[in-house]
Amino acid sequence: xxxxxxxxxxxxxxxxxxxxxxxxxxxxxxxxxxxxxxxxxxxxxxxxxxxxxxxxxxxxxxxxxxxxxxxxxxxxxxxxxxxxxxxxxxxxxxxxxxxxxxxxxxxxxxxxxxxxxxxxxxxxxxxxxxxxxxxxxxxxxxxxxxxxxxxxxxxxxxxxxxxxxxxxxxxxxxxxxxxxxxxxxxxxxxxxxxxxxxxxxxxxxxxxxxxxxxxxxxxxxxxxxxxxxxxxxxxxxxxxxxxxxxxxxxxxxxxxxxxxxxxxxxxxxxxxxxxxxxxxxxxxxxxxxxxxxxxxxxxxxxxxxxxxxxxxxxxxxxxxxxxxxxxxxxxxxxxxxxx
Numbered sequence: 001x002x003x004x005x006x007x008x009x010x011x012x013x014x015x016x017x018x019x020x021x022x023x024x025x026x027x028x029x030x031x032x033x034x035x036x037x038x039x040x041x042x043x044x045x046x047x048x049x050x051x052x053x054x055x056x057x058x059x060x061x062x063x064x065x066x067x068x069x070x071x072x073x074x075x076x077x078x079x080x081x082x083x084x085x086x087x088x089x090x091x092x093x094x095x096x097x098x099x100x101x102x103x104x105x106x107x108x109x110x111x112x113x114x115x116x117x118x119x120x121x122x123x124x125x126x127x128x129x130x131x132x133x134x135x136x137x138x139x140x141x142x143x144x145x146x147x148x149x150x151x152x153x154x155x156x157x158x159x160x161x162x163x164x165x166x167x168x169x170x171x172x173x174x175x176x177x178x179x180x181x182x183x184x185x186x187x188x189x190x191x192x193x194x195x196x197x198x199x200x201x202x203x204x205x206x207x208x209x210x211x212x213x214x215x216x217x218x219x220x221x222x223x224x225x226x227x228x229x230x231x232x233x234x235x236x237x238x239x240x241x242x243x244x245x246x247x248x249x250x251x252x253x254x255x256x257x258x259x260x261x262x263x264x265x266x267x268x269x270x271x272x273x274x275x276x277x278x279x280x281x282x283x284x285x286x287x288x289x290x291x292x293x294x295x296x297x298x299x300x301x302x303x304x305x306x307x308x309x310x311x312x313x314x315x316x317x318x319x320x321x322x323x324x325x326x327x328x329x330x331x332x333x334x335x336x337x338x339x
Contacts, residue, residue, distance in 0.1 A: 040071075040096075055277055087110060101128045122280055161220050
């Protein structure tokens with residue numbers, strides 16, 4: 001399994017922490033949670049398997065500091081319902097929330113209000129950059145898109161047709177698609193984009209969209225998909241049409257993993273989910289315990305939390321038939337508490 005990580009911004013913050021001059025109480029007590037100190041991870045489509053390893057990493061980090069964790073969110077793909085679940089989390093007065101905002105701008109006010117009320121907020125996998133969140137943890141979506149583009153060209157050549165499915169409005173998915181298209185246009189002008197349809201993580205919509213693209217473009221060579229739910233529908237349409245189309249997608253589900261093992265999907269680019277959750281907790285925890293260090297800046301007079309981490313890259317793995325067994329979620333969860 002290859003890991004790709006471009007920049008981990010947390011290292012300077014931790015280096016600063018090690019040089020800190022903590023208060024006597026902090027020095028004696030060390031870094032750990034007070035009794036009942038709780039951290040929440042909030043997501044949309046809460047039943048999606050993607051969140052399982054992320055929450056495991058989040059929980060494992062929390063246990064090391066004696067903290068309590070809660071998994072929260074909405075089972076629906078609905079921004080209003082996710083914000084409502086976030087606001088319900090606030091009633092519990094947690095020390096921090098690690099949130100995957102379905103859309104960036106609608107979360108600005110809820111995130112800012114949470115921070116004003118004393119709960120630290122960090123985003124992961126998708127961002128709300130105009131909010132006051134203190135950190136953002138994700139894989140490098142630009143690097144993912146570049147890798148996917150180069151792999152497509154490597155497999156089908158510099159001249160051909162390709163298509164993309166997309167999920168407009170979710171920042172990481174948008175970037176995975178637009179960056180790949182831009183990269184193709186800049187570096188491989190012989191690659192023609194012949195289909196671009198929004199499927200919004202709906203496998204049925206993806207099946208229909210892919211079938212339509214195939215019918216209109218029988219010479220289609222490859223398709224890039226920014227998430228795994230749509231990949232499930234796309235590969236079903238390709239198999240039904242008996243088309244020879246190279247399929248690549250981001251993320252992974254048990255269904256797409258089986259398609260990779262069967263050779264129906266060429267490969268998946270999967271964020272390092274466990275590290276995403278682990279570093280997500282660490283960033284949230286440090287924001288909630290920022291009193292332990294005194295950085296050389298104006299945070300005291302400006303009044304902002306000194307733990308500000310613009311970007312932590314959790315890296316991504318390339319999943320192929322050769323290493324697919326390492327990403328079996330059932331095997332990973334054996335003996336683990338899912339709660």
